Amino acid sequence: MPVESPAWLQRDVVCHLWSSLHFRTVTSSASYRFIPTAPGRSTLQLSGCWKASCSIPELDEIFGRLPAHLDHLKITAEDSLNWDSILLVFLSHFLDHCRKKQLAVDLTGLPEGVQSLLTLARKSTSRPLNKEKVQTGMIARLGQGVLDIFARGRDLARFTGEIVTALVLLFRGKAYFRFRDFFYFLQNCGADALPIVSLISILVGVILAFVGAVQLRIFGAQIYVANLVALSMVLEMGAMMSGIIMAGRTGAAYAAQLGTMQVNEEIDALRTLGISPVSYLVLPRMLALICMLPLLCIYADLLGIAGGSLIGVWMMDIPLYEYFVQSKKGLHMWQINQGIIKSTVYGVVISFSGCYQGLHSGRSASAVGEATTSAVVMAIVLIVISDAIMVVIFSL
Numbered sequence: 001m002p003v004e005s006p007a008w009l010q011r012d013v014v015c016h017l018w019s020s021l022h023f024r025t026v027t028s029s030a031s032y033r034f035i036p037t038a039p040g041r042s043t044l045q046l047s048g049c050w051k052a053s054c055s056i057p058e059l060d061e062i063f064g065r066l067p068a069h070l071d072h073l074k075i076t077a078e079d080s081l082n083w084d085s086i087l088l089v090f091l092s093h094f095l096d097h098c099r100k101k102q103l104a105v106d107l108t109g110l111p112e113g114v115q116s117l118l119t120l121a122r123k124s125t126s127r128p129l130n131k132e133k134v135q136t137g138m139i140a141r142l143g144q145g146v147l148d149i150f151a152r153g154r155d156l157a158r159f160t161g162e163i164v165t166a167l168v169l170l171f172r173g174k175a176y177f178r179f180r181d182f183f184y185f186l187q188n189c190g191a192d193a194l195p196i197v198s199l200i201s202i203l204v205g206v207i208l209a210f211v212g213a214v215q216l217r218i219f220g221a222q223i224y225v226a227n228l229v230a231l232s233m234v235l236e237m238g239a240m241m242s243g244i245i246m247a248g249r250t251g252a253a254y255a256a257q258l259g260t261m262q263v264n265e266e267i268d269a270l271r272t273l274g275i276s277p278v279s280y281l282v283l284p285r286m287l288a289l290i291c292m293l294p295l296l297c298i299y300a301d302l303l304g305i306a307g308g309s310l311i312g313v314w315m316m317d318i319p320l321y322e323y324f325v326q327s328k329k330g331l332h333m334w335q336i337n338q339g340i341i342k343s344t345v346y347g348v349v350i351s352f353s354g355c356y357q358g359l360h361s362g363r364s365a366s367a368v369g370e371a372t373t374s375a376v377v378m379a380i381v382l383i384v385i386s387d388a389i390m391v392v393i394f395s396l
Contacts, residue, residue: 029055032062040071043109047078050087059090059097073098076109083111088118159278159356163286166279175279185288189250193296196249200241201233201300205307208232213316222316226323227330229308234331238301239339240387243346246293247379251354254285255375258358259368267359277359286351290344297343301336338394345386353379 031048050056066073075091077083091107091114098105107115136144169175212228258281261267267277305327312318354375361371 030057032057034065034067036067037074040069041074042067042070042072043074043076045076045078046081046087046110048082050081050083050090052084052086054082054086056086056090059093062094063097063101070103072104072106074106074109077111077114081111083114087114088121091118092121155360156356159352159359162276162278163282163352166276166283169279170283175283176275177279177283181284182288185285186292188253189246189289190292190295193246193249193292194299197242197245197296197300198303200245201238201303202307204237204241205229205233205304205309206311208237208304209308209311210315213311217316222312223318223322223326225308225312225316226305226318226326229312230305230327230330231335233301233304233308234335234339236339236387238304239297239343239346240383242293242296242300242343243350243383244380246289246296246346247350247353247383248376250289251350251375251379252372254351254354255358255361255372256368258282258355259361259371262359262361263363263365263368265363282351282355282359285355286348289351290347293347293350294340294343297339298336301339338390342387342390345390346383349382349386350379353382 029048030046030050032044032046035043035045037043044062048054091110095105107118110118166175170177208229209225212225213222216222216224216228258267261281267281270277270280305324309320309323312323313320357371357375357378361367
């Protein structure tokens with residue numbers, strides 16, 4: 001059976017609820033009043049609740065109650081003012097209207113928090129969203145370009161010096177070099193690259209043989225297609241195509257891997273631990289590619305010659321044995337060594353480009369993509385330049 005509460009307890013609860021409800025009613029709306037201080041001057045005093053959940057007066061209502069012939073307005077607040085960001089929004093719009101009416105406003109009567117936040121908000125919104133680009137002259141742009149070239153050259157020289165230092169430490173047994181990573185990259189840029197290298201090499205050999213057959217058939221010298229394909233693959237195409245394939249496949253992967261580590265601050269963590277990123281990350285990648293690219297070059301040479309034999313045997317009715325004998329006669333060991341030397345140099349420039357762009361990548365997703373693209377472009381350009389230099393050197 002429920003027990004009935006005493007009358008005095010019920011009366012006290014009702015009074016408490018009524019007082020709470022009355023307090024909420026008073027503080028649930030924002031209030032203001034104008035206090036004249038001098039001719040042409042007045043004070044706007046804010047009180048009550050100036051929050052998003054409260055009832056905020058309209059600007060038109062406030063400006064409709066402004067005293068006539070007003071030149072200066074001071075805004076103050078009571079100590080019990082309850083406010084949040086909605087007060088800042090209100091004051092920002094209020095100041096915009098006052099500026100249009102050429103009415104001077106004094107905010108020193110507001111709480112310090114309101115003043116500082118309002119000043120910060122007004123500064124951030126006063127900046128233009130789209131800054132106009134400053135037009136510089138041709139001499140200034142030329143000078144900036146020269147400075148950028150010198151800065152890039154300084155970075156390249158520093159990175160080269162770090163690699164040489166890491167190699168010296170490796171030979172002395174003092175480098176942070178993990179052979180497990182080295183063997184992993186050997187497989188990655190060696191055995192895993194065989195399918196794409198095989199396909200491209202065979203097709204290049206077929207194309208060379210077909211183009212040569214069309215011209216040599218006019219003179220009845222179809223047998224020399226074997227010499228053409230063998231010399232082209234051994235001297236240039238084997239090393240060149242292998243290098244370009246590895247630049248797009250492995251060089252880009254190196255840049256993306258190191259660039260992602262740069263974004264995740266893993267490289268900074270290595271430096272904090274006293275571990276050289278060049279010894280720990282760059283050397284295994286560089287040495288693996290330098291070791292595997294000459295082998296890929298020899299493999300590409302053989303498949304290119306085999307691809308050319310398909311055209312020689314099927315289109316020009318050259319016996320297979322005779323085709324390979326003619327290919328052997330047209331080659332010398334020094335020519336084969338030239339292709340191997342070129343592929344070794346290509347391995348250096350490809351791994352250098354990929355690792356350099358990866359370590360100097362920015363700290364965003366778009367920067368990693370730009371570093372990957374730059375690595376491929378830089379590697380291909382260096383391959384062409386180094387090939388031109390080595391051709392001149394070998395022809396002396």
